Amino acid sequence: MPEGHTIHRLAEDHLARFGGRPVRVSSPQGKFSDSAALLDGEVLTGADAHGKHLFLGFGGAGWVHVHLGLFGKLGFGTTPAPPPADTVRLRLVTEGHYADLRGPTTCALITGPEKQAVHDRLGPDPLRTGPGPLRAGGDGERAWARISRSRTTIAALLMDQKVIAGVGNVYRAEVLFRHGIDPYRPGKELTRAEWDAVWADLVALMREGVRHNRIDTVRPEHTPEAMGRPPRVDDHGGEVYVYRRARMACLLCGTEIATASLAARNLFWCPGCQRR
């Protein structure tokens, strides 16, 4: 269950395992069979990620556009690949490695222009900042132009992929906590300094996320160990302040973490630490 860091990591992992090699492509589940037949045996020439969208390039044959959605998973393994279960939408196999895709929202063969159209409708991605061919578009200024004019809550804006690409429910909750911002504050009521700090933090947190393949947001001085409290394990595998910690005591102030539903997603925040 992925936010942007997962997708960028998957792009790297695909390149490392399949890049520059001919790949056997199949769709055991069947829904991608026609395209898989077109790609079977082609060389994987590139992998790209923008927000939560993953693109696997097969030279002139086009790109496989993957979006995992809420349930999708990509799993890697070493050959021989096991007999494919009938939930596997896409299987890639090359010498030594295989990858299985299950449950994606999107798995489609698209052209270069179609790929560009996806980029065009996505906002800046904190993981595409800085120089380099894959980095264009990582511009917090573009996001600020939208946010600073919007009456929509900052919680909703951070989840809007047209405003900023790659942030999901965990990074949203955690970055707002780390900057003491109430999730219901309208975007236009953020200060420039607050937004600059939030953007810079997302860049740093999400890069860490790619490196460790999980979301950790708790500063070293706030870990239970550092604060002399019993260690704990969050069930999503990372160490966080508020995500899915409803009714537990805030690590910093002891206030009960609050939860509410906003645009059909669960929101978590600390009413003690986060201010309007």
Place this chain on the structure above:
DNA sequence: GCGGAATGTAGAT
């Protein structure tokens, strides 16, 4: 075995 929930999005109303 069943029901619910889960790091998401598009499309209908």
Place this chain on the structure above:
DNA sequence: TCTACCTTCCGCT
């Protein structure tokens, strides 16, 4: 604002 879609996993019977 709602519903549909895709899969896995966990807790409850």
